[in-house]
Amino acid sequence: MTSSDFVSANEILTAVGYIVNDSDFKKGIPRGYYLSLVNKALEELAVDSLYHLITKDYPIDKVKLHAEKPKGLLNLREVYLFNGECCTPELSVIVHLKRLYNNGSGGSNYTAKRKENGQYDPFFAPYDLSGASHYHGVYFANEYETHLELSRNCREWQFIRFVYNGYQNAVGDEPIIPRDFRNAITDYVKVKILEIFKNRDVSYRTLWADAKNDLEGMGRKKGSWKEACDRVKMMSTWKREEYREYFSRGNW
Numbered sequence: 001m002t003s004s005d006f007v008s009a010n011e012i013l014t015a016v017g018y019i020v021n022d023s024d025f026k027k028g029i030p031r032g033y034y035l036s037l038v039n040k041a042l043e044e045l046a047v048d049s050l051y052h053l054i055t056k057d058y059p060i061d062k063v064k065l066h067a068e069k070p071k072g073l074l075n076l077r078e079v080y081l082f083n084g085e086c087c088t089p090e091l092s093v094i095v096h097l098k099r100l101y102n103n104g105s106g107g108s109n110y111t112a113k114r115k116e117n118g119q120y121d122p123f124f125a126p127y128d129l130s131g132a133s134h135y136h137g138v139y140f141a142n143e144y145e146t147h148l149e150l151s152r153n154c155r156e157w158q159f160i161r162f163v164y165n166g167y168q169n170a171v172g173d174e175p176i177i178p179r180d181f182r183n184a185i186t187d188y189v190k191v192k193i194l195e196i197f198k199n200r201d202v203s204y205r206t207l208w209a210d211a212k213n214d215l216e217g218m219g220r221k222k223g224s225w226k227e228a229c230d231r232v233k234m235m236s237t238w239k240r241e242e243y244r245e246y247f248s249r250g251n252w
Contacts, residue, residue, distance in 0.1 A: 007179055012038055048229050049229045057087045067160050069147055073164045083157055098142055184228035
């Protein structure tokens, strides 16, 4: 992965400034607002394309058995438990989703559709963890808005690893833009800026409409946004993994 694979936010702002005739940012919209639109475009692309894969590791709270989700998580893909040093697993296991698992404010007791050694229910039969060898070593959790709730045997492990699609930048960070997204982000910022100008002066309406067609497409013409999302899908596995590794900021 080299710097030639990316463009800076300044390149986007320079291009947009010339297109909308505001290269000096003297039409009442500060440069910081332009920059915030670049970040917002990257966030929207992260949602639409799920191109950005992140890995984060955290110590397990062995008392509460709640694991807070990482900031910026969009789509949780995998969860693991491991022992060893933080971010250097020596032995790991996967965590499975258990429907309706809920340990409340934390701890070992819980409610769920199916429970081991629980009271008989005609629809959701209990299962026995004590005598069935194929249930040993099964670790499970359920996902809530802000956290995961973990099964009690998860306390046997030191760390939890989240693998997820998320936002590339923290709020306020200087954005790093993949070359494949240059046109889409340029057109996105163009549309948002020209929309402001259009609301002030109706003569900008044609420029705004043209920019919107560039972004969203018209008729059989594919817009730059769709092209950017399609390019993620058409990337070679090697290139996609290189992008994800570069952006992952894994804490190992």
